[in-house]
Structures are given as structure tokens and as C-alpha cells.
Amino acid sequence: MEFWEAIEQLGAVRAVKSSFFTYPIVNALHIMSIGAxxxxxxxxxxxxxxxxxxxxxxxxxxxxxxxxxxxxxxxxLTGPLMFAIRASEYAAMPVFLAKMGLIVLAGVNFILFQRLAGGNEKEGLKLPAAASIVLWTAVLFAGRFIGFM
Amino acid sequence: MRSLPIFIRRIVLGAAALGALALPASAHHGWAWTQDGFFELTGTITAIDYGNPHPTLDVEANGEVWRVDLATPRATANAGFTEDTAAVGDEVTAIGNRSRDETEKHMKAVRIIVKGQTYDVYPDRVPSN
Structure with missing residues (x-):
């Protein structure tokens, strides 16, 4: 808990927190990244x-x-900056933790896909490809729900 | 292409399941998480957190600490309530909407009154009087 509070007190984090423009810009860039x-x-x-x-x-x-x-x-680059503004609150939110868990799963799935893609068997790629769509869609939804919890 | 609809159905189901999981909880955005009628809280400010995404006050009333959400920083400042307007220890009256989940000591203020001054942070939502 103290660790998250220390992050909230960092100079750059406090600057974004109190800014009128930087926060919505960081927010927009995050949405742009997630959309892409x-x-x-x-x-x-x-x-x-x-x-x-x-x-x-x-x-x-x-x-x-x-x-x-x-x-x-x-x-x-943009997500952790928004997280840091109220790090201790977000770190305690189930939907935030779900989003992080989903990103880890998507990462593991990506590695699995890359391993399988090395071989000649292309049919086996369909499952991780489908899982990837589901996982990244779930990441997006979980992320949006952070603002509504 | 043949197998696509199944995958698309899975995506929609997954997203819907996630949404359903998230719905019962309260929210900072919007008013869906709050009760319709106005709620008034008077107490002592124990903490002020002024910044994005929403400034908040912690207000102690009858031995309980409430979390009071304000508007966005800009709207709150436009209402005249800036970082220096109130201090910890000041008495505050917050009028707004409390969480539908009454176990949660959490409200979203449309109007706050500090030291006799009224600040309408959501001017289009304040009670008519």
C-alpha cells in the first residue's frame, strides 16, 4: 500500500494529476493505442x-x-501514468486486477502463438488466434469499466 | 470464413459476461450508480484530493468517513471551488446523490457549501430552490 502511495507522490504523476490538459491528452493517447x-x-x-x-x-x-x-x-507508456494518479485505489479494484490478469494471459497466448507459428501445422494456430480476439476484447472492456467502478 | 460466427459469438458472450460482472458495482463516471433523490451530508473534511480524474473530499460525519466525488477538476474550479478553497478540518455540507449501494459511504456532490459559500459543481443538476 505504501508503495502505491509513494508512486502517487512522484513529481511527474502529481503534475499530470493537477493538469487541465495533460490528463485528457494521456487518456486520449491511451484510447488511441488500445484502438489500434x-x-x-x-x-x-x-x-x-x-x-x-x-x-x-x-x-x-x-x-x-x-x-x-x-x-x-x-x-x-500512457496507462501506467493514469494508474499512478490513484495507484492505491486502482490496485485494490477487482476490475483493474482482472484487466492486468487478462493482459498477462494475452501475452502468454501471444508467446504460444509465436511458438506454434514456427512449425508447419497452421490449423493449431486457430485456437490461440481466437483466444487472442476474446482476451484483447475483454482487456478493452475491463479497462473501460475501471472508470465506472 | 465458415467458422467465424462461432468466434464472434464467443467474443460477444465474453464481453457480455464481463459487463454483467461489472454492472452491480458503483461507478465514478455518470450517475447510474447513484440514487435518484438528493442526499445531504454535513461533516468535517478529513482529506482533500484535488486532481484528475475527479477531486474528492473525505468527510467525517457521525463517526463515519464518507467519500464525496466532485466534478472534473476544471468544472469544479469553474464553480469556484479550487484546491485552496477548503482545508482539512473545515465543516462542509455536500448535496448530491449517494451510491445505490447503501453499505458504501460514497456520494457524488452537485453542490458543496463551505464557510457559508455555495459551490455548484454540477450547476445543471442542483436541486431547484
């Missing part, structure tokens, strides 16, 4: 599941994976 992440993940996973078969799979997936990773970095 969700869309690129969805398109990539749908391609793996067999949709858009007229588009060549490998370069499509490679491009969208790059977009998704960049978007995730954007979310990673």
Missing part, C-alpha cells in the same frame, strides 16, 4: 482464422503484428 491494438489484433487473428483469404497471409500478419506491438507500447 484491438483493430490490428482482430484483423491479424481473423486472417489466421481464414478470413480475407485474397490477402497474402505472411506479409499481412507481419505488418499487423508490428502495428499491434507498437500500439501496445503506446498503451504501456
Amino acid at each position: 491494438l484491438w483493430t490490428s489484433v482482430l484483423l491479424m487473428d481473423l486472417r489466421v482464422l481464414g478470413a480475407f483469404s485474397s490477402v497474402e497471409r505472411a506479409p499481412f500478419v507481419r505488418l499487423l503484428r508490428r502495428v499491434a506491438l507498437a500500439a501496445f507500447c503506446g498503451a504501456l
Whole structure:
């Protein structure tokens, strides 16, 4: 608990907390990142599941994976800053913890997907691709609910 | 493409399940989590947390500490209630809407009164009088 309170007291965190403009801007950039992440993940996973078969799979997936990773970095830069403003409160919220748990699951799923993608068996990729859509959608919903709890 | 509807159904179900889980709890955004009628709380300020996303007051009344949410920092400041308007130890009256969950000592104020001054942080929602 003291750790979270110490984070709330950091100079940069206090500056964002008391700002009129920075907080909504950070908030907007976070939404932008999540939107880009969700869309690129969805398109990539749908391609793996067999949709858009007229588009060549490998370069499509490679491009969208790059977009998704960049978007995730954007979310990673902005999210913790908003969290830090009321760190001790958010850290105690079940929906926040659920979101973090879902991100970990999505990460494990991504690693699993990458491992399987190394082999020749493409059918086995469908399950992690479907799980990825479900997990990232759940992350987005859980994230939005943090503001409403 | 054949198998897509199943996956889409799963996504929708997953999201709906998550939403259903989250619904009974209270919220900071909006008013859905609060009771319709006005609620009035008078007590002593024990903490002021002025900043994003919402400034809050902790108010002790009858031995219980309430959390009072205000508007956004800008709307609250526009109402005249700034970081320096009140101090810990001041008496405050908060008028607004309390959480539907009455075990929760939590309300969202539309009007606060400190040292005889009235601040309407949600001017379009204050009780008509």
C-alpha cells in the first residue's frame, strides 16, 4: 500500500494529476493505442482464422503484428501514468486486477502463438488466434469499466 | 470464413459476461450508480484530493468517513471551488446523490457549501430552490 502511495507522490504523476490538459491528452493517447491494438489484433487473428483469404497471409500478419506491438507500447507508456494518479485505489479494484490478469494471459497466448507459428501445422494456430480476439476484447472492456467502478 | 460466427459469438458472450460482472458495482463516471433523490451530508473534511480524474473530499460525519466525488477538476474550479478553497478540518455540507449501494459511504456532490459559500459543481443538476 505504501508503495502505491509513494508512486502517487512522484513529481511527474502529481503534475499530470493537477493538469487541465495533460490528463485528457494521456487518456486520449491511451484510447488511441488500445484502438489500434484491438483493430490490428482482430484483423491479424481473423486472417489466421481464414478470413480475407485474397490477402497474402505472411506479409499481412507481419505488418499487423508490428502495428499491434507498437500500439501496445503506446498503451504501456500512457496507462501506467493514469494508474499512478490513484495507484492505491486502482490496485485494490477487482476490475483493474482482472484487466492486468487478462493482459498477462494475452501475452502468454501471444508467446504460444509465436511458438506454434514456427512449425508447419497452421490449423493449431486457430485456437490461440481466437483466444487472442476474446482476451484483447475483454482487456478493452475491463479497462473501460475501471472508470465506472 | 465458415467458422467465424462461432468466434464472434464467443467474443460477444465474453464481453457480455464481463459487463454483467461489472454492472452491480458503483461507478465514478455518470450517475447510474447513484440514487435518484438528493442526499445531504454535513461533516468535517478529513482529506482533500484535488486532481484528475475527479477531486474528492473525505468527510467525517457521525463517526463515519464518507467519500464525496466532485466534478472534473476544471468544472469544479469553474464553480469556484479550487484546491485552496477548503482545508482539512473545515465543516462542509455536500448535496448530491449517494451510491445505490447503501453499505458504501460514497456520494457524488452537485453542490458543496463551505464557510457559508455555495459551490455548484454540477450547476445543471442542483436541486431547484
